[in-house]
Amino acid sequence: MLRYLVNRIIAFIPTLLGVSILxxxxxxxxxxxxxxxxxxxxxxxxxxxxxxxLEEYFGxxxxxxxxxxxxxxxxxxxxxxxxxxxxxxxTKLILNHFPVTLELAFLSVAIALIIGLxxxxxxxxxxxxxxxxxGRIISMLGLSVPNFLLGTLIIYVLSVVxxxxxxxxxxxxxxxxxxxxxxQLIFPAFAMGFSFAASVMRMTRSSMLEVLGDDxxxxxxxxxxxxxxxxxxxxxxxxxxxxxxxxxxEIGYLLGGAFIVEQIFSLPGIGRLAVxxxxxxxxxxxxxxxxxxxxxxxxxxxxxxxxxAAIDPRISYDRKA
Amino acid sequence: xxxxxxxxxxxxxxxRRPALWRRLIANRxxxxxxxxxxxxxxxxxxxxxxxxxxxxxxQHPRDRLTGPSATYLLGTDLFxxxxxxxxxxxxxxxxxVAAFSVLLASTVGTLLGIVAGYIGGxxxxxxxxxxxxxxxxxxxxxxxxVVVVLGPGLQNTVFAIAVVYTPIFARVARGPVLSLKEMDxxxxxxxxxxxxxxxxxxxxxxxxxxPLIVQVSLALSWSLITxxxxxxxxxxxxxxxxxxxxMLSESRSLAETAPWLMLxxxxxxxxxxxxxxxxxxxxxxxxxxxxxxxx
Numbered sequence: 001m002l003r004y005l006v007n008r009i010i011a012f013i014p015t016l017l018g019v020s021i022l023x024x025x026x027x028x029x030x031x032x033x034x035x036x037x038x039x040x041x042x043x044x045x046x047x048x049x050x051x052x053x054l055e056e057y058f059g060x061x062x063x064x065x066x067x068x069x070x071x072x073x074x075x076x077x078x079x080x081x082x083x084x085x086x087x088x089x090x091t092k093l094i095l096n097h098f099p100v101t102l103e104l105a106f107l108s109v110a111i112a113l114i115i116g117l118x119x120x121x122x123x124x125x126x127x128x129x130x131x132x133x134x135g136r137i138i139s140m141l142g143l144s145v146p147n148f149l150l151g152t153l154i155i156y157v158l159s160v161v162x163x164x165x166x167x168x169x170x171x172x173x174x175x176x177x178x179x180x181x182x183x184q185l186i187f188p189a190f191a192m193g194f195s196f197a198a199s200v201m202r203m204t205r206s207s208m209l210e211v212l213g214d215d216x217x218x219x220x221x222x223x224x225x226x227x228x229x230x231x232x233x234x235x236x237x238x239x240x241x242x243x244x245x246x247x248x249x250e251i252g253y254l255l256g257g258a259f260i261v262e263q264i265f266s267l268p269g270i271g272r273l274a275v276x277x278x279x280x281x282x283x284x285x286x287x288x289x290x291x292x293x294x295x296x297x298x299x300x301x302x303x304x305x306x307x308x309a310a311i312d313p314r315i316s317y318d319r320k321a
Numbered sequence: 322x323x324x325x326x327x328x329x330x331x332x333x334x335x336x337r338r339p340a341l342w343r344r345l346i347a348n349r350x351x352x353x354x355x356x357x358x359x360x361x362x363x364x365x366x367x368x369x370x371x372x373x374x375x376x377x378x379x380q381h382p383r384d385r386l387t388g389p390s391a392t393y394l395l396g397t398d399l400f401x402x403x404x405x406x407x408x409x410x411x412x413x414x415x416x417x418v419a420a421f422s423v424l425l426a427s428t429v430g431t432l433l434g435i436v437a438g439y440i441g442g443x444x445x446x447x448x449x450x451x452x453x454x455x456x457x458x459x460x461x462x463x464x465x466x467v468v469v470v471l472g473p474g475l476q477n478t479v480f481a482i483a484v485v486y487t488p489i490f491a492r493v494a495r496g497p498v499l500s501l502k503e504m505d506x507x508x509x510x511x512x513x514x515x516x517x518x519x520x521x522x523x524x525x526x527x528x529x530x531x532p533l534i535v536q537v538s539l540a541l542s543w544s545l546i547t548x549x550x551x552x553x554x555x556x557x558x559x560x561x562x563x564x565x566x567x568m569l570s571e572s573r574s575l576a577e578t579a580p581w582l583m584l585x586x587x588x589x590x591x592x593x594x595x596x597x598x599x600x601x602x603x604x605x606x607x608x609x610x611x612x613x614x615x616x
Contacts, residue, residue, distance in 0.1 A: 018454035029470050140602075144595035146546045148553050149587050152569060156576045156583060256459035260550055264573075274462070275554055278469055290458075290466055298457045 005306060012302055019294045020075070024068050027287050035060070039084060080288035085280060090288035093273060101262070101269035103174060104192065105254030107185055109247060111193035112200050117243075120204025124239075125231060127209060135201055142198025148260040151191035155264065158187065171268050188265040192258050196250050203246050207239040214238075241312050248304030255300065256293045344607045351603020354538075357596030361412055361589075368413035373406035378561050386579045396581040398571075404582065408589055411563035415593070418475060418557075419544040422482035427537055429483070430490025435529065437491065438498030439521050449495070452488035460485050464547055465556065473556045481551070482544045493536045497529045531608040538604055542597035549590050565590045 035054050036043040046054070055061045059070055074080070080090040123135035158164045174181040211217060212235055220234045221227075259271040266272075270289060277285035345351040367373065374394065375381075381401035389396045395404040437448040455463065467481035501507065502525065510520045549566030551557030558564030560571075565586045572582035 014450055015453045015457055018451070019457045022454055023466075026466055026470050031472075140595065140598065141591075144542075144598055145591050146549060146594065148550060148566075149569065149590055152573060152583065153587065155573070156580070160577050160580070253459050256462055259461050259465070260553055263554065274465070278465060278556070281469075286466075286469060290462060293459065293462055294457045297459055301457075 001310070004309060008302060008305060012298065015298060016295065019298065020072055020291060021068070023287055023290050023294070024071060026290075027283050028064065030281075030283065075291060080291065081284035083277075083282055083285045085282050086285075090285055093285065094270065094288060094292050097268055097270050097273045099173075100171065100267055101255060101258070101271065103181075104185055104189055104258060104262070104267065104269060105251055107182075107189035108193035108196060108254055109251060111189055112196035112250075113247075115193070115197035116200030117204055120201040121208055121231070121236065123201070123205045124208030124212060132205075135205065139198040139201040142195050142201070145195065147192045147195060147258065148264060150194055151188060151261050151264040154187050154191055171266070184265075185267070188258065188261050188267060191265075192254065192261050199246060199250070200243060203243050204239065207242050208235060211235045211239045241308070244311065245304055245308050248300060248307065252297045252300035252304070255296050341607065345600075345603055348603040348606050350599040351607065354596050354599030354601070354603055357592055358600060361416060361593050361596065364409045365413040365416045368406075368409035368411075369417075373403070373409045375403035375406045377406045377410035377563055378402065386575070388579075389581055395585050396579065398568075398579070398582055399575060404585060407563040407568065408565070408585060411558075411565050411568060411586070412589060412593070414475065414558055414562065414564050415545060415548050415566075418478050418482065418548045419541050422479045422544050422548075423486065423537060423540045425479065425483035426486035426540065427490050427533065430487040431494040431526075431529075431533060433487070434491035434494030435498050435521060435526055438495035439502055439517075439525060445495075448491070452491050455484065455488045460543070460547065461550055464551060465554075468551065468556045473551075473559055475558060475562075478548060478551055478557045482547050485547065486540050486544065489540065490533070490536060493532050494529050497532065498525055501525050501528050535601055535605045535608060538597050538601035542594045542601065545590070545594050545597065565593075 035046070035051055035058075039046075043051075052061075059067055062070075078091050080094070082088075083090050083093060086093055119131075119135045119138070123129075123132040126132055171184060172180045212231075217230060217235050220230045225234075256270070258267075258269065259275055261267075262269040262272040263275055270293065274286070274289045274293070276282075277289060345355065368377070379402060381397065381403075383401065384393065384397050385399060385401040387393060387397050387401075393403050393405070395408065397403055398407070433448050433452070437445040458466070463485050464481040467484050468477060471477040471480065507520060507524060510524050511517075515524075548557055548564070549569070552564040552566030553570040555567070555570070558567055560567065568586040569583065569590065572579070572586065576583050
């Protein structure tokens with residue numbers, strides 16, 4: 001197990017380096033020079049000498065490889081640069097916006113599991129029944145309604161039909177007012193969780209169907225166990241293994257920020273920070289957020305792999321075994 | 322279910338299973354998917370050819386924000402432009418972006434995947450590690466990053482979405498090649514002195530097609546969502562050119578007075594994505610016997 005873990009971590013370093021190179025180069029490939037990009041229109045007021053001084057200060061006069069390594073070195077020390085527009089460090093901005101995204105991600109997954117698991121299990125037990133058909137229609141719809149469409153519709157129904165405005169830019173932290181905070185997050189979480197509920201439903205159903213046909217389930221039944229304990233104790237435990245992987249991958253995605261949903265519901269999360277940075281052409285911020293999100297994503301995928309190997313008895317960690 | 326007599330005779334005569342599209346039509350998901358997509362392709366084609374009720378960009382200032390009527394089938398928007406015509410043209414734009422990006426991604430991805438799998442060794446290692454780097458980004462973020470570098474617009478959207486889906490095709494294509502290249506028919510072909518390139522493209526590639534075809538259909542549905550998402554954020558199709566995502570985004574401020582502006586683009590996005598998802602499910606049932614039994 002330990003060897004497997006070490007091998008996985010070693011294999012993951014080149015990917016991370018690649019990601020950092022890609023993020024670094026992408027921003028350098030944007031047309032126009034960095035000083036203008038940083039300062040916007042105000043860069044026009046700089047004298048030649050001031051511009052040269054700034055370039056020297058930010059190390060832009062050095063060769064690109066040297067620039068990359070100094071950027072990487074800073075990034076490793078948690079320094080992702082400075083957002084001139086916000087007047088704040090990029091790292092600080094990211095850490096300020098991350099909790100919202102984190103909370104939203106976990107709420108979405110919770111909603112998806114509450115909806116998806118029971119329907120998926122019931123659909124498998126009552127295979128080919130009306131309930132199964134209903135579940136399949138719901139999951140097909142869930143996979144076909146993008147979260148931004150569902151979000152838009154939710155806001156419409158809430159505001160026009162019920163006269164409620166979920167939140168108009170006044171986001172409240174959980175520790176300030178938990179009830180209000182949950183009220184603000186529940187609808188966007190539903191918008192994001194619904195399509196994931198559909199995936200969970202489908203995956204649970206198909207893996208339950210597979211497991212219910214297995215020999216050990218037949219043995220459990222033959223022993224005279226009650227159907228409920230066969231399904232919930234014997235079958236479900238193994239059927240959930242692929243669902244766990246699915247949850248991990250989804251959390252990775254969700255922590256990358258709900259770019260559009262956060263925008264629609266005016267939530268100050270990572271996604272909205274990124275979209276704002278892009279529309280303002282705030283390159284230091286784009287670079288920082290992208291690196292942060294990709295890093296998150298890679299690490300979570302690694303964790304999911306390891307958990308998967310740990311909970312599935314059919315997978316052995318050492319090749320020789 | 323009892324097969325029709327003519328189906329049996331064809332099968333006997335040719336000794337083959339019925340053609341793919343026949344099996345697809347017999348599959349419920351596949352049939353509904355095909356109908357939905359045909360509908361969109363048809364209206365999209367009319368949109369490209371300019372055969373819309375009104376020119377999509379033409380403004381009718383006296384008829385601003387009118388509801389659906391005999392004159393304007395689905396109503397008009399803030400500038401008095403006909404919504405039905407804009408949906409047709411927008412659909413054409415979205416479908417074009419989806420089709421070209423998936424074409425690009427599947428061609429490049431498949432090529433990289435089969436070459437990596439077939440040659441193996443260091444080539445495989447390098448190609449797949451590079452693909453892993455692209456996999457390290459959530460889809461929309463990677464698309465956004467490409468748009469940041471290239472700038473918004475129709476062509477760049479195609480490229481952005483293609484970059485996102487290329488690694489997926491590479492992975493899907495590489496998998497079966499790994500086992501195919503060890504098979505007897507490949508060894509036999511090599512013994513006959515057939516060139517490696519010919520073996521790869523004529524003997525190995527056709528055998529990887531089943532999972533790739535399913536993947537194409539699913540990728541079309543995702544790229545439709547990604548295009549709508551980018552346009553929703555104002556980074557895809559640029560106004561005044563219509564796009565479903567952009568129209569949905571613009572409708573938000575007018576939702577109370579003109580709900581049809583939100584309803585119809587929303588329905589269009591949903592039905593388009595649903596169509597490709599159903600087709601993908603149908604194809605999977607027809608092409609992959611393992612999942613078919615489970616349904």
